[in-house]
Amino acid sequence: MNESDKNTTSAAEPRRKDARRNRQTLLDAAAAVFVTSGVEAPVRDIAARAGVGMGTIYRHFPTRADLIVAVYHHQIEACAEAGPALLAASASPHAALREWINLFVDFLVTKHGLAAALRSDNAGFETLHARFLDRLLPVCAQLLEASAAAGEIRPGMDALELLHGVGNLCIGMESNPHYDARRLVELLIAGLRLPH
Numbered sequence: 001m002n003e004s005d006k007n008t009t010s011a012a013e014p015r016r017k018d019a020r021r022n023r024q025t026l027l028d029a030a031a032a033v034f035v036t037s038g039v040e041a042p043v044r045d046i047a048a049r050a051g052v053g054m055g056t057i058y059r060h061f062p063t064r065a066d067l068i069v070a071v072y073h074h075q076i077e078a079c080a081e082a083g084p085a086l087l088a089a090s091a092s093p094h095a096a097l098r099e100w101i102n103l104f105v106d107f108l109v110t111k112h113g114l115a116a117a118l119r120s121d122n123a124g125f126e127t128l129h130a131r132f133l134d135r136l137l138p139v140c141a142q143l144l145e146a147s148a149a150a151g152e153i154r155p156g157m158d159a160l161e162l163l164h165g166v167g168n169l170c171i172g173m174e175s176n177p178h179y180d181a182r183r184l185v186e187l188l189i190a191g192l193r194l195p196h
Helices: 003-037 043-050 054-060 064-089 093-111 122-149 159-173 181-191
Strands: none
Touching: 003 043, 003 054, 003 064, 003 093, 043 054, 043 064, 064 093, 064 122, 093 122, 093 159, 093 181, 122 159, 159 181
16 A cells, blocks of 8 residues: 555544434434424424534435434444443332333334334335344343342333333324323333342
8 A cells, every 4th residue: 555545544433423423423413303393393493403514414314214214223223232321320220120121112113103204115124123123122131130130120021022022012102292101111111020
């Protein structure tokens, strides 16, 4: 490699890091807007929250479906990575489980409207659902096992049943702005605790 190749490579690296950081900022902003306003929220709201122009969003995500799928992937990874971190940092495994379930509820709120956005691509939705199960089920199982091992919850709780239960409690959020799924989910998680 000659000197000019080295200079080109070293100049390209910061640009790639900036592009990754910009993409991350856009995904964080879109996820936050989707949680409060749904997946049909105006792109200008996402751009404003991210502090970028709308053209920047369209450069990264040419269609709304592209943006929604990218946010979905982003949140799956964030939720998966949060489980072990919360387990290590929380006062107890049950506290980690409760906090993780709150993140999962945010994820579910964002997920509403995904099926409509992907209506023309059923295979794409199935791929995302498989990724969701592959990444989040083991994390939920780990949190449940740690909570049971600490004597905080009843042993034998199935991770898939819990995720389905939380998901079912969140369904009403989409059609009724007065429906408080978070309160019901909190009651569900509190109900897992063993009496002291």
